[in-house]
Amino acid sequence: xxxxxxxxxxxxxxxxxxxxxxxxxxxxxxxxxxxxxxxxxxxxxxxxxxxxxxxxxxxxxxxxxxxxxxxxxxxxxxxxxxxxxxxxxxxxxxxxxxxxxxxxxxxxxxxxxxxxxxxxxxxxxxxxxxxxxxxxxxxxxxxxxxxxxxxxxxxxxxxxxxxxxxxxxxxxxxxxxxxxxxxxxxxxxxxxxxxxxxxxxxxxxxxxxxxxxxxxxxxxxxxxxxxxxxxxxxxxxxxxxxxxxxxxxx
Amino acid sequence: xxxxxxxxxxxxxxxxxxxxxxxxxxxxxxxxxxxxxxxxxxxxxxxxxxxxxxxxxxxxxxxxxxxxxxxxxxxxxxxxxxxxxxxxxxxxxxxxxxxxxxxxxxxxxxxxxxxxxxxxxxxxxxxxxxxxxxxxxxxxxxxxxxxxxxxxxxxxxxxxxxxxxxxxxxxxxxxxxxxxxxxxxxxxxxxxxxxxxxxxxxxxxxxxxxxxxxxxxxxxxxxxxxxxxxxxxxxxxxxxxxxxxxxxxxxxxxxxxxxxxxxxxxxxxxxxxxxxxxxxxxxxxxxxxxxxxxxxxxxxxxxxxxxxxxxxxxxxxxxxxxxxxxxxxxxxxxxxxxxxxxxxxxxxxxxxxxxxxxxxxxxxxxxxxxxxxxxxxxxxxxxxxxxxxxxxxxxxxxxxxxxxxxxxxxxxxxxxxxxxxxxxxxxxxxxxxxxxx
Numbered sequence: 001x002x003x004x005x006x007x008x009x010x011x012x013x014x015x016x017x018x019x020x021x022x023x024x025x026x027x028x029x030x031x032x033x034x035x036x037x038x039x040x041x042x043x044x045x046x047x048x049x050x051x052x053x054x055x056x057x058x059x060x061x062x063x064x065x066x067x068x069x070x071x072x073x074x075x076x077x078x079x080x081x082x083x084x085x086x087x088x089x090x091x092x093x094x095x096x097x098x099x100x101x102x103x104x105x106x107x108x109x110x111x112x113x114x115x116x117x118x119x120x121x122x123x124x125x126x127x128x129x130x131x132x133x134x135x136x137x138x139x140x141x142x143x144x145x146x147x148x149x150x151x152x153x154x155x156x157x158x159x160x161x162x163x164x165x166x167x168x169x170x171x172x173x174x175x176x177x178x179x180x181x182x183x184x185x186x187x188x189x190x191x192x193x194x195x196x197x198x199x200x201x202x203x204x205x206x207x208x209x210x211x212x213x214x215x216x217x218x219x220x221x222x223x224x225x226x227x228x229x230x231x232x233x234x235x236x237x238x239x240x241x242x243x244x245x246x247x248x249x250x
Numbered sequence: 251x252x253x254x255x256x257x258x259x260x261x262x263x264x265x266x267x268x269x270x271x272x273x274x275x276x277x278x279x280x281x282x283x284x285x286x287x288x289x290x291x292x293x294x295x296x297x298x299x300x301x302x303x304x305x306x307x308x309x310x311x312x313x314x315x316x317x318x319x320x321x322x323x324x325x326x327x328x329x330x331x332x333x334x335x336x337x338x339x340x341x342x343x344x345x346x347x348x349x350x351x352x353x354x355x356x357x358x359x360x361x362x363x364x365x366x367x368x369x370x371x372x373x374x375x376x377x378x379x380x381x382x383x384x385x386x387x388x389x390x391x392x393x394x395x396x397x398x399x400x401x402x403x404x405x406x407x408x409x410x411x412x413x414x415x416x417x418x419x420x421x422x423x424x425x426x427x428x429x430x431x432x433x434x435x436x437x438x439x440x441x442x443x444x445x446x447x448x449x450x451x452x453x454x455x456x457x458x459x460x461x462x463x464x465x466x467x468x469x470x471x472x473x474x475x476x477x478x479x480x481x482x483x484x485x486x487x488x489x490x491x492x493x494x495x496x497x498x499x500x501x502x503x504x505x506x507x508x509x510x511x512x513x514x515x516x517x518x519x520x521x522x523x524x525x526x527x528x529x530x531x532x533x534x535x536x537x538x539x540x541x542x543x544x545x546x547x548x549x550x551x552x553x554x555x556x557x558x559x560x561x562x563x564x565x566x567x568x569x570x571x572x573x574x575x576x577x578x579x580x581x582x583x584x585x586x587x588x589x590x591x592x593x594x595x596x597x598x599x600x601x602x603x604x605x606x607x608x609x610x611x612x613x614x615x616x617x618x619x620x621x622x623x624x625x626x627x628x629x630x631x632x633x634x635x636x637x638x639x640x641x642x643x644x645x646x647x648x649x650x651x652x653x654x655x656x657x658x659x660x661x662x663x664x665x666x667x668x669x670x671x672x673x674x675x676x677x678x679x680x681x682x683x684x685x686x687x
Contacts, residue, residue, distance in 0.1 A: 048638045050638075071637065071643065073643065076638055076639055076640035082638050084638075087635070088631050088632045090632055090635070092656040093649060093650075098636075098649075102639040103640075
């Protein structure tokens with residue numbers, strides 16, 4: 001589904017990704033771990049198509065098509081979804097109308113008519129219930145004044161609405177208390193199928209207790225330096241990242 | 251012959267043609283003298299520092315459009331608020347169009363200025379109100395000298411006017427260039443409520459210069475909601491001079507939706523002549539191309555315990571220019587005044603310009619006055635966020651801009667009007683999304 005080969009990317013002439021290789025197949029869950037500043041969030045943004053990042057070398061393909069020249073919205077239309085580490089506040093646009101616009105623009109790109117209002121409402125209610133989101137919350141301005149937990153829950157709500165093929169969860173666990181974490185992880189698990197894939201970016205093992213990865217990769221200095229199974233995450237939790245740094249530097 | 255000379259010599263011809271009522275005649279004669287003395291404003295004057303009339307004054311305007319032009323309703327329906335029942339006062343090239351209008355004398359007067367200026371039964375009202383709010387500045391004076399047609403609205407006491415009143419001026423472009431000077435007089439007596447929509451619409455790309463004066467008198471506890479839709483052709487210029495005198499406990503609001511023509515200048519003046527008055531001035535300005543819009547507002551707090559609220563949002567693209575000059579005067583007697591002013595702008599192009607200047611003159615010591623202006627750009631991180639959810643760049647920008655102007659739109663009390671403005675905004679931003687936020 002997603003194939004990344006020798007990916008180099010930089011922002012403002014500062015090289016951040018320095019040769020990432022990664023393949024994610026349908027049905028798989030991959031965890032990306034690593035110390036601060038190693039390039040985890042950059043990788044997420046580059047896959048989603050953030051323009052500030054320049055791909056200097058290598059390629060990203062999604063379902064056998066090069067996507068690194070595509071605009072962010074075109075990648076979204078193909079089924080790439082990024083749950084933001086810091087969801088942006090958009091005053092004046094309600095949660096409901098934002099998601100309505102997003103869904104109908106995606107449908108438009110696929111040559112489909114707008115979703116009938118009745119179906120939209122039904123879908124919104126269904127997915128809001130899945131994430132245990134209060135109905136009143138849906139008419140508030142997007143992310144404005146939301147708590148950390150509300151913001152993340154709203155991200156997964158949008159993911160549930162858009163039903164992406166590849167969901168990239170960028171530090172979705174940060175700022176969540178244990179109850180919110182459980183709700184969010186539950187939501188992700190319910191949306192999981194053999195046809196879609198999830199890439200979980202996290203510092204900590206905690207989230208991986210709920211969203212169990214098939215593979216764990218460690219990024220350090222813009223490269224994947226170690227890959228393994230979920231046991232690698234447990235090892236990292238126990239021993240920290242220093243031994244990895246030492247191994248790489250040696 | 252330049253425009254000023256042409257206007258001065260035309261005045262002689264004009265005075266010969268109209269009925270000479272002594273009061274109006276005297277007012278007109280004084281006004282033309284004032285205009286002769288002052289001439290057109292130039293950038294040397296502080297209030298016109300950022301707006302030059304030079305270019306638009308160079309056209310060879312026809313001052314009295316000659317023929318009466320017929321328009322078919324179906325061809326111009328889209329400029330009306332047609333999905334609700336309204337009174338309509340419609341003018342084509344400055345002349346009243348009876349077949350497009352729907353006026354009334356049933357318990358109130360929603361009719362013509364020409365009738366009010368000439369018929370004896372209106373004489374008292376004219377003597378009491380005509381030119382009693384307009385200032386003696388050059389452009390209002392020029393309008394006063396030539397005033398002959400426009401809307402005359404007189405709402406008696408204790409009347410809730412259920413249907414909004416639309417005042418629409420069409421220009422057909424039958425002359426190579428046209429100058430229009432509409433004059434509106436609106437008197438709303440005690441406890442009455444009226445909603446008015448005003449629009450100027452040119453139907454061709456021939457130059458039009460409209461120098462309009464509207465005088466509004468809101469009596470005790472009257473409520474006046476006034477909406478100005480400015481979305482004209484690229485060769486149409488408008489100088490709007492509006493003067494509102496409010497008596498105690500009255501509430502007047504003016505929403506100006508400035509989507510531009512060529513050059514637009516809004517001189518909007520509120521005078522609070524009583525206690526516990528509320529004055530509301532709101533505006534959304536969205537410009538592109540080389541459009542120029544200048545909002546020049548004045549709120550004069552004369553008596554204690556009054557409020558004023560100003561909220562203007564501007565979005566400037568391409569080579570457009572915006573000006574906001576908001577003046578608040580709080581007289582020494584006007585204690586406990588609450589005056590708020592905010593002007594927020596987004597520049598979406600490197601070549602667009604906004605000049606914003608608050609001007610507060612406060613002589614009372616127990617008042618709350620605040621003003622703030624901001625100039626920014628669209629939030630890049632918000633744009634990426636929206637695009638990553640599948641909303642294309644153009645639509646994402648439009649949505650952000652719409653959301654930015656939404657708290658001005660949300661105070662529009664006529665739902666159909668709000669829908670219409672929303673459509674115009676979507677059109678202006680080149681997108682086809684509903685924005686039902």
